[in-house]
Each structure stands twice: as structure tokens, then as C-alpha cells.
Amino acid sequence: MQTDDNARHAEKMAKIKAARDRMMAEKQGEKGLVIVHTGKGKGKSSSGFGMILRCIAHGMPCAVVQFIKGAWDTGERRLLTAHFAGLCQFHAMGEGFTWETQDKARDIAAARAGWEKAKELIRDPQIRMVLLDEINIALRYDYLDLDEVLDFLRSEKPPMTHxxxxxxxAKPELVALADLVTEMEQVKHPFRDGIKAQPGVEF
Amino acid sequence: MQTDDNARHAEKMAKIKAARDRMMAEKQGEKGLVIVHTGKGKGKSSSGFGMILRCIAHGMPCAVVQFIKGAWDTGERRLLTAHFAGLCQFHAMGEGFTWETQDKARDIAAARAGWEKAKELIRDPQIRMVLLDEINIALRYDYLDLDEVLDFLRSEKPPMTHxxxxxxxAKPELVALADLVTEMEQVKHPFRDGIKAQPGVEF
Known part of the structure; x- marks a missing residue:
């Protein structure tokens, strides 16, 4: 019985492996991707930082521009600047969330400064990945011009840069242009039960 | 005109800020959370690693048990072991994806060894966060007993441990027990266009 079960399992897994190997053999392309993380759930920024840290682990130069949370002393910022400043540039351009500043002109100026820095970093062919953290918020409030951002990604992003x-x-036009889009959907959140933001989890 | 617009903006943002401050003032609780990342989209593991790196940045001892990808030389593993071994333990228990091994008995043994290590780490009150990476796969194939995992999380997890x-x-019973659940939904993926897994992005 045990032997039969194992044999069936091995056969099934061998089929899955063969199908997967065929599928992977067809995928030979490499290109710099436009990647979008959106949705109301957790994990958009932390997964972006996870990718930046993968780049660092592979010795790939990379950069982060924080559009909104810049005034926060986040764990990610501390970690990147303390340990990996040689491989990863970190630029915090935002002034905190917009409902904290209550100054539209200042928010717009901060978003535009962030975008200028982002363009410079993306144009640099040495830099393999640029994370534009929370840029969708700046686009949503029209602090940045969507067409300008899309045109730049289409025409000036080096082909191998992520x-x-x-x-x-995220704007639908950006989703249309992107290669890889994930929607983080909130299924359950402890804020609803009176639990506050905690270190390690939210910041 | 410009002044009016700014005044309207400031008023609107002040209202949002007041509502938000009220909401945050009600959230005073702290507790160790059971957090689930599931769904077909990217970002489940990388966002988990993002949280682990936040813990490291805050000086909070933490640990990772990889249930499935153990045989991969992932960037995360390299980074954690090279830089942060003092704060974060890393245990790779899996033997690679199941369709690579084709040996059910070995897969089950690896999953169980991973779970034994996980229990030991979670019981240690010094450790503030334990990431059980890809454990949902082991639960889905019944390599681990779901009730045992749920009972342990309910009765033995220290109250402040995440x-x-x-x-x-993710099993529905686990989602029911969890405090914070995010479903990563795949909107678009470049594998469909023949692009292979790339360093920094997928591993």
C-alpha cells in the first residue's frame, strides 16, 4: 500500500516536473521589467524592499525613492543606509502622508523632486533596479503628470533596468504598460480589532 | 484661484487628518499577530522577508524556516546569513519543490523536521517574529497536520510573538485563525510572454 502510494506520487510529480521543465525551457528571455504592486492589502512596499534586498544579495546596484513616507524613520531606511549604502542609494523625498502636511504646494514640490531623482537613477545604466515607493499616491493626486511618467518608462528606461x-x-494606464502587476488584497486586518501599527509588521 | 485651491486642499486634508488621528488613538493594543500571505501573485515570500528585515532594523531577534525552497540558493538566504546571523536564524528544511524531488516520504520528513524547528523557535520568548516560508504548500499536500499547527498557534505561541x-x-481554517491576511492576486505576469525568472525579481 505504502509502496503503491509512493509510486503514484512519484509518477504524478514526474509528470508535473516534465510539464514545468518544458514551460521553463521556453522562457529564455530576459528584460528589465516594469513591476507594479497595488491594492489595499499589506505587502506592497515590504515586497518592493524584499526585491531590493534580493538585488543587494546578488551584488546588483539598486536605488529607492520614497515618495510619501519620507518623514517616517522606517526600519527599511535604517537598514539600507546602515548596511548597504554602497550598493543601494536611498532617497526620501516625501514629507510624510499628505494629510499630515496639509500643504498641497509643498506636497507637489516634494513629488516632483522625487520624480527628477527617479529619472536620474533610472537613466543610470549601472543601476539594475529602482524602487519608486508609493509613487502611485503621487500619481493619484495628480502631483505628478501620468503621461510624463509613462512616456519616460516607455522611451528612456534602459532595457535591462527593473x-x-x-x-x-495604481492608474489603469500604468497597469497596462507594466510587465508584472500584483494586487495585494486585504482579507483581514487587525486595525479593525483595535490593534495599533507595530514595529516589524508595519514599519 | 490658486489660494482658494490651496485653502480647500488644506481644509480637506485637515479633516482626513482629524479622522485618522481619532482612529489611531483608539488603536492602543499590541499583540503578537498570526499573519498569512497567500494568493497566486508575487510578493508573498518577499513581503515576509521585508517584515523580517524590519525586525532586524529594530533590533528584534527573529527567525526564518523555509519549508519548500530550501534547496535554492536564494538571495534572501545569502543576505540574512552573511549579514544578520546574530539577529536572525535561518533554517532551510525543504528539499526544493516537490515536483523536483518526486519522493513523497522525503518531502514529508523534511516538512515535519521544519515544523519541529518552527515550534522550537516560536516557543522561544526571545524571538519576536518567526517566518514560516511556504508552509501553506506543506499544509496543502497534508505533509503537516493542519489541526496540530492550528492548536499550536492557539495554545503555545507566546502572546507577543508574530x-x-x-x-x-492557505487553508480556510488558518485564514479564520489569523489576525492579518493578505491575498496576493496575480494581475499580470511576464512568464506568459516568455520571460524567465530573473535575479532580484524572482530569487
Whole structure:
């Protein structure tokens, strides 16, 4: 019985492996991707940082521009600047969330400064991945010109550079242009039960 | 005009800020969370690693048990073991994806060894977060007993310890028990266009 079960399992897994090997053999292309993380759930920024840290682990130069959370002393910022400043540039351009500043002109100026820095980093062919953290918020409020951002990604991004754009409410035109899009959907959140943001989890 | 627009903006943002401050003031609780990342999209593991790196940045001892990808030389593993071994333990228990091994008995043994290690780490009150990477796969194939895992999380997890469980097809009973659940939904994936897995992005 045990032997039969094992034999059936091995046969089934061998079939899955063969199908997968065929599928992977067809995938030989490499290109710099436009990657979007959106949705209301957790994990958009932390997964972006996870990719940045993978780049660092592979010795690939990379960069982060924080569009919104810049005023926060986040764990990611501390970690990147303390340990990996040689491989990863970190630029915090935002002034905190917009409902904290209550100054539209200042928010717009911060978003535009962030975008200028982002263009410079993306144009640099040495840099293999640029994370534009929470840029979707700046696009949603029209602090940045969507067409300008799309045109730049289409025409000026070096072919092998990955650009990761995070934040809720990604514009449909950006989703259309992107190669890899994930929607983080909130199924359950402990804020509803009176639990506050905690270190390690939210920041 | 410009002044009016700014005044309207400031008023609107002040209202949002007041509502948000009220909401946050009600959230005073802290507790160790059971966190689940599931769904077919990217970002489940990388966001888990993002949280582990936040813990490291805050000086919080933490640990990772990889249930499935153990045989891969992933960037995360390299980074954690090279830089942060003092704060973060890393245990790779899996033998690679199941369709690679084609040996059910070995897969089950690896999953159980992973779970024994996981229990030991979660019981240690010094450790503030334990990431059980891809454990949902082991649960889905019944390599681990779901009731045993749920009972342990309910009765033996120290109250302030966060446990993060990742992988597609999270069991509904686990979702019911969890405090924070995110479903990573795949909107678009470049594998469909013949692009292979690339360093920094997938591993």
C-alpha cells in the first residue's frame, strides 16, 4: 500500500516536473521589467524592499525613492543606509502622508523632486533596479503628470533596468504598460480589532 | 484661484487628518499577530522577508524556516546569513519543490523536521517574529497536520510573538485563525510572454 502510494506520487510529480521543465525551457528571455504592486492589502512596499534586498544579495546596484513616507524613520531606511549604502542609494523625498502636511504646494514640490531623482537613477545604466515607493499616491493626486511618467518608462528606461512602482490605486494606464502587476488584497486586518501599527509588521 | 485651491486642499486634508488621528488613538493594543500571505501573485515570500528585515532594523531577534525552497540558493538566504546571523536564524528544511524531488516520504520528513524547528523557535520568548516560508504548500499536500499547527498557534505561541505563514492556497481554517491576511492576486505576469525568472525579481 505504502509502496503503491509512493509510486503514484512519484509518477504524478514526474509528470508535473516534465510539464514545468518544458514551460521553463521556453522562457529564455530576459528584460528589465516594469513591476507594479497595488491594492489595499499589506505587502506592497515590504515586497518592493524584499526585491531590493534580493538585488543587494546578488551584488546588483539598486536605488529607492520614497515618495510619501519620507518623514517616517522606517526600519527599511535604517537598514539600507546602515548596511548597504554602497550598493543601494536611498532617497526620501516625501514629507510624510499628505494629510499630515496639509500643504498641497509643498506636497507637489516634494513629488516632483522625487520624480527628477527617479529619472536620474533610472537613466543610470549601472543601476539594475529602482524602487519608486508609493509613487502611485503621487500619481493619484495628480502631483505628478501620468503621461510624463509613462512616456519616460516607455522611451528612456534602459532595457535591462527593473522599475518597481508601489502604492494603492495604481492608474489603469500604468497597469497596462507594466510587465508584472500584483494586487495585494486585504482579507483581514487587525486595525479593525483595535490593534495599533507595530514595529516589524508595519514599519 | 490658486489660494482658494490651496485653502480647500488644506481644509480637506485637515479633516482626513482629524479622522485618522481619532482612529489611531483608539488603536492602543499590541499583540503578537498570526499573519498569512497567500494568493497566486508575487510578493508573498518577499513581503515576509521585508517584515523580517524590519525586525532586524529594530533590533528584534527573529527567525526564518523555509519549508519548500530550501534547496535554492536564494538571495534572501545569502543576505540574512552573511549579514544578520546574530539577529536572525535561518533554517532551510525543504528539499526544493516537490515536483523536483518526486519522493513523497522525503518531502514529508523534511516538512515535519521544519515544523519541529518552527515550534522550537516560536516557543522561544526571545524571538519576536518567526517566518514560516511556504508552509501553506506543506499544509496543502497534508505533509503537516493542519489541526496540530492550528492548536499550536492557539495554545503555545507566546502572546507577543508574530508568526508569518506564506504560500498559495492557505487553508480556510488558518485564514479564520489569523489576525492579518493578505491575498496576493496575480494581475499580470511576464512568464506568459516568455520571460524567465530573473535575479532580484524572482530569487
Amino acid at each position: 522599475v518597481v512602482l508601489t502604492g494603492r490605486n | 508568526v508569518v505563514l506564506t504560500g498559495r492556497n
